[in-house]
Amino acid sequence: MTVAEANRETDLHAAMLKLGEAARAAAHVLAQADAATKNRALAAAAAAIRDDRDAIIAANARDLAAAKADGATSAFLDRLMLDAGRIEAMARGVEDVAKLKDPVGEVIADWTRPNGLRITRVRVPLGVIGVIYESRPNVTADAAALCLKSGNAVILRGGSESFHSSRAILAALHRGLVAAGLPEACAQTVPTADRAAVGEMLRMTGLIDIIVPRGGKSLIERVSAESRIPVIKHLDGICHVYIDASANIDMARKVTVNAKMRRPGICGAAETLLVDRKVAKTNLLPVLDDLIKAGCEVRGDGEVCAAEPRAKKASEADWGTEYLDAIISVKMVDGVDGAIAHIEKYGSHHTDSIIADEAAVAEKFLNTLDSAILMHNASTQFADGGEFGMGAEIGISTDKLHARGPVGVEQLTSYKYVVHGSGQTRP
Amino acid sequence: MTVAEANRETDLHAAMLKLGEAARAAAHVLAQADAATKNRALAAAAAAIRDDRDAIIAANARDLAAAKADGATSAFLDRLMLDAGRIEAMARGVEDVAKLKDPVGEVIADWTRPNGLRITRVRVPLGVIGVIYESRPNVTADAAALCLKSGNAVILRGGSESFHSSRAILAALHRGLVAAGLPEACAQTVPTADRAAVGEMLRMTGLIDIIVPRGGKSLIERVSAESRIPVIKHLDGICHVYIDASANIDMARKVTVNAKMRRPGICGAAETLLVDRKVAKTNLLPVLDDLIKAGCEVRGDGEVCAAEPRAKKASEADWGTEYLDAIISVKMVDGVDGAIAHIEKYGSHHTDSIIADEAAVAEKFLNTLDSAILMHNASTQFADGGEFGMGAEIGISTDKLHARGPVGVEQLTSYKYVVHGSGQTRP
Numbered sequence: 120m121t122v123a124e125a126n127r128e129t130d131l132h133a134a135m136l137k138l139g140e141a142a143r144a145a146a147h148v149l150a151q152a153d154a155a156t157k158n159r160a161l162a163a164a165a166a167a168i169r170d171d172r173d174a175i176i177a178a179n180a181r182d183l184a185a186a187k188a189d190g191a192t193s194a195f196l197d198r199l200m201l202d203a204g205r206i207e208a209m210a211r212g213v214e215d216v217a218k219l220k221d222p223v224g225e226v227i228a229d230w231t232r233p234n235g236l237r238i239t240r241v242r243v244p245l246g247v248i249g250v251i252y253e254s255r256p257n258v259t260a261d262a263a264a265l266c267l268k269s270g271n272a273v274i275l276r277g278g279s280e281s282f283h284s285s286r287a288i289l290a291a292l293h294r295g296l297v298a299a300g301l302p303e304a305c306a307q308t309v310p311t312a313d314r315a316a317v318g319e320m321l322r323m324t325g326l327i328d329i330i331v332p333r334g335g336k337s338l339i340e341r342v343s344a345e346s347r348i349p350v351i352k353h354l355d356g357i358c359h360v361y362i363d364a365s366a367n368i369d370m371a372r373k374v375t376v377n378a379k380m381r382r383p384g385i386c387g388a389a390e391t392l393l394v395d396r397k398v399a400k401t402n403l404l405p406v407l408d409d410l411i412k413a414g415c416e417v418r419g420d421g422e423v424c425a426a427e428p429r430a431k432k433a434s435e436a437d438w439g440t441e442y443l444d445a446i447i448s449v450k451m452v453d454g455v456d457g458a459i460a461h462i463e464k465y466g467s468h469h470t471d472s473i474i475a476d477e478a479a480v481a482e483k484f485l486n487t488l489d490s491a492i493l494m495h496n497a498s499t500q501f502a503d504g505g506e507f508g509m510g511a512e513i514g515i516s517t518d519k520l521h522a523r524g525p526v527g528v529e530q531l532t533s534y535k536y537v538v539h540g541s542g543q544t545r546p
Numbered sequence: 547m548t549v550a551e552a553n554r555e556t557d558l559h560a561a562m563l564k565l566g567e568a569a570r571a572a573a574h575v576l577a578q579a580d581a582a583t584k585n586r587a588l589a590a591a592a593a594a595i596r597d598d599r600d601a602i603i604a605a606n607a608r609d610l611a612a613a614k615a616d617g618a619t620s621a622f623l624d625r626l627m628l629d630a631g632r633i634e635a636m637a638r639g640v641e642d643v644a645k646l647k648d649p650v651g652e653v654i655a656d657w658t659r660p661n662g663l664r665i666t667r668v669r670v671p672l673g674v675i676g677v678i679y680e681s682r683p684n685v686t687a688d689a690a691a692l693c694l695k696s697g698n699a700v701i702l703r704g705g706s707e708s709f710h711s712s713r714a715i716l717a718a719l720h721r722g723l724v725a726a727g728l729p730e731a732c733a734q735t736v737p738t739a740d741r742a743a744v745g746e747m748l749r750m751t752g753l754i755d756i757i758v759p760r761g762g763k764s765l766i767e768r769v770s771a772e773s774r775i776p777v778i779k780h781l782d783g784i785c786h787v788y789i790d791a792s793a794n795i796d797m798a799r800k801v802t803v804n805a806k807m808r809r810p811g812i813c814g815a816a817e818t819l820l821v822d823r824k825v826a827k828t829n830l831l832p833v834l835d836d837l838i839k840a841g842c843e844v845r846g847d848g849e850v851c852a853a854e855p856r857a858k859k860a861s862e863a864d865w866g867t868e869y870l871d872a873i874i875s876v877k878m879v880d881g882v883d884g885a886i887a888h889i890e891k892y893g894s895h896h897t898d899s900i901i902a903d904e905a906a907v908a909e910k911f912l913n914t915l916d917s918a919i920l921m922h923n924a925s926t927q928f929a930d931g932g933e934f935g936m937g938a939e940i941g942i943s944t945d946k947l948h949a950r951g952p953v954g955v956e957q958l959t960s961y962k963y964v965v966h967g968s969g970q971t972r973p
Contacts, residue, residue: 232933238935246946374969496966496968507659
C-alpha cells in the first residue's frame with residue numbers, strides 16, 4: 120500500500136464512522152417519531168422527488184454517459200435509466216409506503232401472570248439498516264421509504280454506476296425529512312463510489328444493525344462472507360413447480376407458464392419443472408408445448424428429451440442453476456416423494472409450488488418441505504411482499520433467523536417487553 | 547504446529563463435520579415429529595435420568611476430582627456438583643418442558659388476498675442449535691429438552707470440567723430419544739473436551755443454524771467475535787432501578803432490595819440504583835439502609851456518599867460494571883430524563899425498572915428506553931422465561947435480531963409461508 124492509498128483508507132474509515140454515528144443518533148430520534156411525522160416526511164419526499172425531476176434526470180445522464188463509455192450492455196443501461204415515468208413511479212412508491220400501517224409501537228402480545236404482572240411485547244425499530252445494492256437507482260427511494268416508515272435510519276450504498284442518480288434522489292429525500300422536522304441523517308448514502316466503502320460498512324458492528332444486500336449472486340456472496348453484521352438475504356431463487364398425477368391439467372399448464380415466463384428474471388420465477396412420471400403421457404407434452412410456444416428453452420432429463428424432441432439435454436449443473444431467463448429444466452419424478460427429494464437436494468429454500476387436486480398429496484409437499492414460501496395451485500411468481508399484501512418489500516429472505524420470505528416494514532422491526540407491576544418482588 | 551497436532555486438528559475437524567451432518571439429518575426427522583412423539587421422548591429421557599442417577603453421580607465424581615486437583619474454588623465445585631436432589635430437579639425440568647405447548651406447526655398469521663390466495667405463516671424449527679456452556683452440567687439436559695421440544699437438533703459443548711457428567715446425562719437422553727423412535731443424533735455432545743471443538747463449531751455454517759453461548763463474559767465475547775454463525779446472547783446485564791419522585795417509598799424499598807439482593811448473581815439482578823434528586827432527603831436513606839442491612843455494599847456518587855457515610859465512593863468504571871455480587875452503584879439524577887440519559891449511556895439493554903406512581907413519567911421511561919425488558923413497579927429479577935410464563939428458557943437475548951428477552955421454545959423457531967390457491971397466476 121502506498122502512503123496515498125493508506126491515507127485514503129484512513130479518510131474513508133473516518134468518514135464512514137462519522138456516517139454511522141450520525142445514523143445511530145438519527146435512529147434514536149426516529150424511533151420516537153410518531154406515524155404522522157413519518158408520513159409527513161414521506162409525503163414531502165415524494166413531492167420533492169417530483170419537483171427535482173429535471174435535476175434527477177440530469178444526474179442520471181452523467182451516470183448513463185459514464186456507463187456507456189464503460190461499454191455497459193443495453194440491459195444494464197435500461198436498469199440504470201431514469202425518465203419522467205420512472206421518477207413518477209418512484210414518488211408514488213414513496214407515497215404507497217406512507218399508506219402502510221405503522222408497525223412501531225404495536226402491541227404484538229399481551230398477557231397477565233398469576234402474580235398480576237402484565238407483560239406486553241411491543242414492536243420497536245431495529246435501529247440502523249445498511250442497504251447495499253447495484254444498478255437500479257430507484258432502490259434509493261424505495262429502501263429509504265421502507266426504513267423510514269419502520270422507524271429505522273438507513274445507510275445506502277448503491278452501485279458506483281448510479282452514484283450521481285442516487286445522490287440526486289437522496290437530496291429530495293432530505294428535503295422531505297427536514298420538512299417533517301426529522302434529521303437528514305435518517306437516510307444517508309456513502310460518501311464515495313469506491314468499493315472499499317462496502318468493506319467498511321460490513322465491519323460497522325454497533326453502528327449498523329442489519330445489512331440487506333440486493334443484487335446479483337456475487338454481491339450477495341461477498342456481503343455474506345465478509346459481513347460482521349447480520350445479513351438478511353437470499354442467495355438463489357431456484358424455484359420449482361411440481362405437477363402431481365392428481366393435478367388439473369388446465370391449471371397445471373396455466374400456472375407453469377406463468378411461473379416461468381411472466382417475468383423470467385425475478386427471484387420467484389420457476390427454474391425447474393418436476394412432473395409426476397405417472398402422468399407423463401397426458402400432462403408432460405402439453406405443458407412443454409406451452410412453454411416452448413411462449414419462447415422458453417426446455418432442458419430435460421433423458422425421459423423428457425425422448426418425449427419432446429425440441430428439448431435439450433439437461434446436465435447435472437442445470438438442476439442447481441437459477442437461469443433468470445427463458446430457460447427451464449424439466450425432470451420426471453416418482454410422485455410427491457420424488458419431487459420432495461429433488462427439491463431437498465437442489466432447491467434454495469425460496470419458493471416451491473405443487474399443482475395437485477389431492478389434498479393429502481399437497482399437504483405432504485407443504486408440510487415436509489422447508490422453503491420460505493410453499494404454494495399450492497398457485498404461481499411461484501406471487502413470491503412478493505406486494506402480492507402478499509405486506510406493501511413494498513426490501514427483499515426476500517431464505518434465512519431462518521429473524522425474517523423469512525418477503526421483508527416488509529414489519530420484518531424491519533424488533534420488539535421489547537414492557538412489564539407493568541404494582542410492586543411485585545420475586546420470591 | 548507439530549505433525550501430531552496437525553493430525554489431531556484434522557481428526558477433530560472430520561469428527562465435528564460428521565457430528566454436524568448427523569445433526570442436520572436428525573433435525574430433518576425431528577422437524578416432522580409430532581408433539582406426542584417429542585413428549586414421549588422427553589418423558590422417557592426424564593425416567594432414564596432418574597434410572598441412571600448412580601452412573602451420573604459416578605461420572606460427576608470424576609469431574610469433581612479433576613477440578614479439585616486443578617485447584618477449583620468451592621463456588622466452582624458447587625456449580626459442577628450433582629447429587630440426588632439436583633438429578634431429580636433435572637429430570638423434573640425435562641418433564642416440565644414436555645408440558646409446554648408445542649410451537650411447531652402453529653399458524654401464526656392467516657389472511658386471504660383479494661385474488662383468493664390464502665396465506666398462512668406457519669412456525670417451523672430453526673434446524674440445528676449449537677449450545678456452548680460452562681461448568682453447570684444440568685444445562686446438558688435443560689438445553690437438550692428445549693431444543694427437542696422446539697423440533698431442533700442440538701450440538702452441546704459443555705465446559706471441559708463437566709465432560710464426564712455431560713456424557714452420562716447425554717446417555718440417558720439418548721435412551722429417551724430411542725424409546726420414542728427418534729434418532730440419537732437429535733442431541734449430541736462434541737467428542738472431546740478440547741477447546742478447539744468450540745472453534746470448529748463456530749465455523750460450521752450450513753450445519754449449525756444458531757449458536758447460544760451460556761456463561762461468563764469472556765466466553766460470550768469469544769463466541770461473538772469468532773462465530774460465523776448467528777449468535778443469540780446477552781453480554782452484560784447492567785440492570786437499573788430508578789426511583790422517581792412520584793414513587794411509593796415502601797414499594798421502592800421492597801422492590802430495590804429484591805432487585806439487587808434476592809440473587810445478586812443472576813443477569814437480571816440490579817447493578818445500579820438511580821434516585822430522583824428531588825426526593826433525596828426522603829427516599830434515598832431508607833433504601834440505602836435496607837440494602838446495607840441486607841449485606842449489600844453501596845458505591846455512591848458524591849451526593850450519595852455525603853448523605854450516607856457507609857457508602858464507598860463509586861468510580862467511573864462502576865457505572866458500567868456488572869458486579870453479579872452484593873454490591874450496588876447509586877447515583878442521584880434529575881428526574882426521569884436524568885435516569886434515561888444515564889441508562890442510555892451505561893446500560894446494556896437487558897432489564898431496567900422504574901418505580902413511580904405518576905403514569906406519564908413511567909410511560910416516558912418505558913417508551914423512550916430501548917432495553918429488551920422494561921419494568922414498571924416490579925423487580926428486575928423477574929427477567930426470566932419462567933417468570934414470563936414462557937416455561938424454561940435457553941437464555942436471554944439483548945440483541946435485536948430474531949429473539950429478544952427470554953429465549954424459550956417459541957423463540958427457537960422460524961416460520962415459513964404456506965399459500966393455498968385455486969390456480970391463480972400473477973397478472
